[in-house]
Amino acid sequence: MDLDRVRADTPAAARRAFLHNAGSALMPVPVVRAVQQHLELEAEIGGYAAADAQALPLETVYRQVATLLGAAPEEIALTENATVAWQMGFYALAQDFRPGDRILTAQAEYAANYVAFLQAAKRTGAVIEVVPSDGAGELDVAALEQMIDDRVRLIAVTWVPTNGGLTNPAWAIGRVARAHGIPYLLDACQAVGQMPVDVEALGCDLLSATGRKFLRGPRGTGFLYVRKALLDRLEPPMIDHFAAPWVGRDKYRLRDDARRFETWENNYAAKLGLGAAVSYALGIGLGPIMARCRLLAERLRDGLREVRGVTLCDLGRSPGAIVSFTVADVPAEELVARAAEAGIVIGVSPPASTLLDAEARSLPPLVRASPHYYNTEDEVDRLVELCRSLPAA
Template identity: 55%
Template sequence: MMDIERIRAETPGLKHGIHLLACGSALAPQPVIDAVKHHLDLEAQIGGYEAHKAEDAMLDATYDSVARLIGARRHEIALLENATAAWCQAFYALPLKAGDRVITCQAEYAANYVAYLQRQKRDGIEIDVVPNDESGALDVQALERMITDRTALVTITWVPTNGGLVNPAAEVGAIAKKAGVPFLLDACQAVGQMPVDVEALNCDFLSATGRKFLRGPRGTGFLYIRDSWLQKLEPIMIDHFAAPWVTTDSYALRDDARRFENWENSYALRAGLKVACDYAMALGIEAIEERATMLADTLRARISELEGAKVLDLGAKQCAIVSFTIDGLDPHSTVTALRDKGITIGASSPDSTRLDAEYRNLREMFRAAPHYFNNEADLDALIVALKSQL
């Protein structure tokens, strides 16, 4: 059983208002904040290189903490500055060529889709979009039919930025594995709010961020690369950390996933990421998912009772992201008004998930994401605040 009062006491941001946007950048717990500040203070006292050396064992253990979180091995983990950087390292390293087909989903995130379009323009790849099933999730039977000998990659967003949807990632992974096609999974919104096991998912690559449901610092992310792929891929960009300069005319790529990193990074933020992983694991990811989903389901029901409100979430399984519109309320200006009242939610524009938005004729919508540190009083306050704007 979670001690919610202790968790809330360890979340200093709650003293300044109600935060219901874990899908954007969640409030960090005090231990994460302390870890970042401690390392910054140490750098100020003895210097950056010296602080790194003094804290080397702890910082190196970040790879172990991330690996435990997703059921991987430490040599399969690269630490990057954000989820998009991590995803791009994998995607652009794949040797896709003219005529290769890349399969994705209708709820794909904008950052990923523009990368497909760039490689379509530059390399001549072709993009296949799997239709949704009757629930609004990716249709796994359609996916299986769409795979051909020209399919070079299956790549989807597991939990889209809006829509409440949880795509059937494990089923997608099983189909890709059976077909012998690599599977790149964007788990940016999944990590920290639900169990993630790369073996159960059958993914070859997985990208995620620290700042969302994991409650880590901004400026952190990571990439998982299955061991069997490590020696097959050369990063699109390298430095002498990723590939030591071994003779005057040669380099040697690292054997581990850190070939996708570069030499300079924020060690203070890495310290915070490690603590965020350990904090979530100590609470229990299953317990986190249960509570966050319960709060989101409660919020959907409460919003549905508002005059003119429409909940826009899809899928047989839904997550802790709640998307909705309310007749007469502009999301952008309303979000600003609510922030002035000490309540934080967000707005999502159609260009973040353009395929889904155009298919469903969506306009700008509200986006709220309660997390396990929230309570029902927070939800009540949001409903009252929304009513006051009508």
């Protein structure tokens, strides 16, 4: 990896230590340029004409995302965010739930997903069951296997939860789901852009992700992968005439690709920015990206372990690039503010974002630092030294 070039493509990295990539990462110059150029084109010739002029690059985005995931372009839908992507997949499945049907999920499941489970349970009589975690804090795959019966209609898991550093065993979960013919919905928001993703190896039937986090794309972008074998059996919970052309007075016909989960109107500039972000990540390589992310995250954890008053709150056998911790007598919000004054950008993970995990571990609001490959060792060390300078240390 040419770190000098990467940082030159990230001008703000010279002005601040940006360690908030699990929230919304800094876009590289090629991504910003792709968005700006299309907006300028729209300003010059109008949105419709600009979309027509860029039809080929816009179509290419589907192939870029498919390459990133090891999927086929017809299995990709581009959405305005990861939540919409996840919801379109989940509610398409949930339409067929019946009383007593079981949804299996993880203890560290994300709030946006869990409230959707609750709504579906309220509407349909389905039940939500949490698979126990093992001693390392990961979803216990053996326990999952024991919970399988003919009433399990969905396994839905967040691969890399929003806090705790955890990386759930997504591949092992996929093997169980596929062996029993159970649909498997994987939330990969914090994984895509941080590590290699291969949907065939994962064994997932649906996967959702965002552009704005470790992928370094624009806000307002997301995508949904739907395995072709499942696609033909799913009707989106909402459709328009793009997803399902009106072919007769009393008839519509769903598209035969994953774009049945899209709508006609979308942000073309952001879509091109997403394509540029995917291309940029693929150009560097997801293997080197993961290696550097984990190197920096471990350096941060090792440094924080040596600071009196700091408690690391990470889980799992192989934690990713999300480092969660507390500092004694210093509220998370106060530490984030002090870091900002020192030119360090970090964030807060509130208990409500992963309520079950927070209750099980009695977690307060956590400080969340998430280094990425464009960060330097010095930037990580600056955060450690800031924590060392606090009264609690």
